[in-house]
Amino acid sequence: MKTIQQTVVPALHTGKRKRNMTPYVFIAPFLIILVVFHLAPILFTFVISFTRWDGLSPMKFAGLANYSRLLFRDNRFFLTIYNTFIIMLLSMPVNIAFALVISHLMNSRLMRFRRFFQLSNFLPYITTPVAIGLIWAILFDWKYGTINRILVNTGLVGEPVNWLGNPGFARVVLALIIIWKNYGYLSVLFLAGISAISMEIYEAAIVDGATSLQTFFRITIPLLKPVLTFVIVTGVIGGLQLFEEPFLLFSGGLTGPQPFGGPELACLTMVMNFYDAAFQYFDFGFGAAIAYGMFLVIAVFSFASLKMMMRGEDK
Numbered sequence: 001m002k003t004i005q006q007t008v009v010p011a012l013h014t015g016k017r018k019r020n021m022t023p024y025v026f027i028a029p030f031l032i033i034l035v036v037f038h039l040a041p042i043l044f045t046f047v048i049s050f051t052r053w054d055g056l057s058p059m060k061f062a063g064l065a066n067y068s069r070l071l072f073r074d075n076r077f078f079l080t081i082y083n084t085f086i087i088m089l090l091s092m093p094v095n096i097a098f099a100l101v102i103s104h105l106m107n108s109r110l111m112r113f114r115r116f117f118q119l120s121n122f123l124p125y126i127t128t129p130v131a132i133g134l135i136w137a138i139l140f141d142w143k144y145g146t147i148n149r150i151l152v153n154t155g156l157v158g159e160p161v162n163w164l165g166n167p168g169f170a171r172v173v174l175a176l177i178i179i180w181k182n183y184g185y186l187s188v189l190f191l192a193g194i195s196a197i198s199m200e201i202y203e204a205a206i207v208d209g210a211t212s213l214q215t216f217f218r219i220t221i222p223l224l225k226p227v228l229t230f231v232i233v234t235g236v237i238g239g240l241q242l243f244e245e246p247f248l249l250f251s252g253g254l255t256g257p258q259p260f261g262g263p264e265l266a267c268l269t270m271v272m273n274f275y276d277a278a279f280q281y282f283d284f285g286f287g288a289a290i291a292y293g294m295f296l297v298i299a300v301f302s303f304a305s306l307k308m309m310m311r312g313e314d315k
Contacts, residue, residue, distance in 0.1 A: 049288035059285075066289035077290065079265060080273040081297060083171075087246075087267070088239035090175035091182075096231060098179065099186035100224075104216060106187065107194045118191075121184035133248030136177050140164055164249065167266035174267055177245045186231055193227035194220060229309040236305045240298045243271035270294045 049066055051059040070077050102121060106114055124132070139146050140163040148160040163169045197220065205215045221228075246269055250262040260276065261268030274294065278287025 045288045045291055048285055049292055051285045053284045054282045055284055062285060066286045067293075069286060070289050070293055076265070076268065076273055077270075077293060080268050080270045083266060084240055084242055084269045087171055087174055087178070087242060087269070088236070090171060091178040092232075092235050092239055094175070095179045095183050095186060096228075096235070099183045099190055100221070102183065102187040103190035103194055104220065106191050118188070121187055123184065124181045125185040127181070129244040129248060132177065132181060132245070136173065137164075137249060140173050165263050167262070167264045170250075170262045170267050174246055174249065174262075177249075178239075178242070181245070189227055189231060190224065193224045197223050225309075229306070232309055233302055233306050237298055237302050240294070240301065241271055242269045243275070247272055247275070270297070 048059065050062060050064070052062045052065075053059040105111060106118060111117075138144075140148075142148065142160055142162045142165060145160070145163070147163070148157075151157045152160060161169065163173050201219055201223075202215055205219055210218070246262065246267040250267050251260055259265075261272060270290070271294070274287055274290040277283050277290055
């Protein structure tokens with residue numbers, strides 16, 4: 001004959017097991033989506049990087065041939081790394097500095113119509129990439145562009161400037177597009193960080209005779225270090241993944257006969273190179289190798305930027 005303890009304890013364990021399964025049921029949809037749409041494609045990309053495959057015919061194992069081609073026989077990969085860094089260095093420091101100034105002005109008590117300016121600054125960030133490409137293609141068109149018309153009519157230049165046909169000018173235009181699109185988003189982040197700083201600190205600095213410029217550089221910027229760290233690290237990751245802006249300007253769709261990647265491939269970024277190999281030439285094996293090469297570059301420089309920004313935190 002079973003005792004009360006022998007009867008109750010299994011029932012308690014069964015109820016506990018059922019209760020413990022409840023969290024897994026709730027997170028199951030997320031885990032399924034993560035595995036199917038994230039982990040599985042990453043693993044599949046790694047597999048096909050060791051093959052020759054055009055997406056239709058059977059895969060052929062190629063060993064390390066794609067990686068050997070990437071490192072030793074394809075000059076475009078290192079060129080795209082160089083181009084991406086040049087464009088990022090042209091845009092990112094200006095973007096951060098401009099956003100800092102805008103956010104500081106937005107936080108001023110003398111600022112009127114603050115909500116309106118916050119919204120207008122953020123609008124470029126939510127504008128669709130195609131609209132951005134059209135706007136800037138019209139502005140910097142060689143023959144009929146608005147910028148050239150202004151420069152010629154005011155006598156600043158004698159003839160129209162081929163902005164998108166010169167390697168140096170093309171990179172500058174691309175950097176301007178990135179600055180114009182992203183400064184509103186960065187200014188929102190900085191404004192949130194500035195708003196979290198206690199006003200008592202600023203009041204004490206003013207009592208001690210500090211000027212507005214001194215409080216900005218000696219109080220605001222040091223206390224914004226966590227936000228700056230986030231902005232710089234995510235900026236490096238986003239900058240190394242640059243695709244939409246150069247693709248729209250230099251894919252031959254919006255700007256007419258512009259070569260893919262810009263003049264002398266000056267605006268060919270790493271992601272554009274991947275797109276060209278995988279979806280223009282249907283060389284998915286080599287495209288997958290480029291993707292993993294990009295992953296290593298982004299991981300190394302993201303980690304380096306994070307370590308640089310966090311230096312001295314443990315002291």
